[in-house]
Amino acid sequence: MNCTNLINSVIEGDCIEVIPSISESSVDLIMTDPPYSLGYDFENDKLSYAEQGAFMAKYLLRMYRVLKDGGTACICMSQEMSHFLYFVGLGSGFVWQNEIVWHRDGGQMPKKKFGICHEIVMIFTKGENHKTFNLDDVRVMSKYAETDKRLNKAGKNPGDVWYVPALFGRKQERIKDDLTGKAIHPTQKPEGLFIPMVKAYSNPGDIILDCFCGTGTVLKVAKDFGRNFIGIDISKKYCNIARKRIGS
Ligand SMILES: C[S@@+](CC[C@H](N)C(=O)[O-])C[C@H]1O[C@@H](n2cnc3c(N)ncnc32)[C@H](O)[C@@H]1O
Numbered sequence: 001m002n003c004t005n006l007i008n009s010v011i012e013g014d015c016i017e018v019i020p021s022i023s024e025s026s027v028d029l030i031m032t033d034p035p036y037s038l039g040y041d042f043e044n045d046k047l048s049y050a051e052q053g054a055f056m057a058k059y060l061l062r063m064y065r066v067l068k069d070g071g072t073a074c075i076c077m078s079q080e081m082s083h084f085l086y087f088v089g090l091g092s093g094f095v096w097q098n099e100i101v102w103h104r105d106g107g108q109m110p111k112k113k114f115g116i117c118h119e120i121v122m123i124f125t126k127g128e129n130h131k132t133f134n135l136d137d138v139r140v141m142s143k144y145a146e147t148d149k150r151l152n153k154a155g156k157n158p159g160d161v162w163y164v165p166a167l168f169g170r171k172q173e174r175i176k177d178d179l180t181g182k183a184i185h186p187t188q189k190p191e192g193l194f195i196p197m198v199k200a201y202s203n204p205g206d207i208i209l210d211c212f213c214g215t216g217t218v219l220k221v222a223k224d225f226g227r228n229f230i231g232i233d234i235s236k237k238y239c240n241i242a243r244k245r246i247g248s
Pocket of ligand 1: 013014015016033034035036042043044185187188189190211212213214215216217218232233234235238
């Protein structure tokens with residue numbers, strides 16, 4: 001299968017089998033949210049530590065092959081599993097760039113230890129540096145901008161801790177089942193988490209791959225910002241939801 005046939009489509013299948021059909025060095029940015037072994041009711045979310053490590057190695061090696069030189073891979077992960085991700089990523093040939101702390105509120109609030117209120121997005125590149133890093137498109141205002149005249153008036157580098165509220169209990173962005181009114185996917189991510197990554201690490205017309213696309217959040221953001229996308233999910237139900245969401 002030629003990569004151009006897959007552009008702006010959502011493919012139903014196991015990404016371990018589908019990614020090899022994408023041409024080598026053809027993707028500008030990989031932005032994806034794999035199963036974290038949290039025990040949710042979707043494929044590969046109940047893996048043991050050993051199985052999770054083996055699964056990561058399979059998808060990371062395949063991702064590395066399809067990424068262009070200097071392309072960026074942004075991989076969401078739980079705090080616990082992010083340690084595996086770091087080492088398996090290096091072992092797959094990637095260069096580590098950042099660990100974005102997604103401060104998201106909500107989540108587990110245990111009684112005998114502090115609450116788990118952040119997740120990780122690990123940022124790797126194929127090669128030493130990002131081929132694209134549009135800092136001016138993602139600058140944020142410093143709280144000292146009014147008083148400290150030395151600061152860049154265009155804003156500052158956003159750093160690596162991002163507060164983006166999760167979709168728990170939020171009504172608008174969450175995709176719900178028409179009949180039951182319940183959330184259709186247990187781990188739908190907020191679009192706001194991916195927007196700065198799309199803007200910083202890609203340009204209009206670039207190709208973004210999400211091989212665990214779920215409801216299509218990454219694909220929606222890619223489309224909104226004029227990027228091309230390839231989505232893969234093993235679930236027919238989620239592929240159909242993603243297609244509907246992006247109007248394809
Ligand atoms: C954490 S969810 C992604 C949620 C997505 N970011 C969203 O906002 O809706 C992970 C997804 O990976 C899919 N999945 C699990 N194993 C897979 C595999 N081997 N190949 C492709 N998709 C897979 C699941 O069906 C699930 O939708």
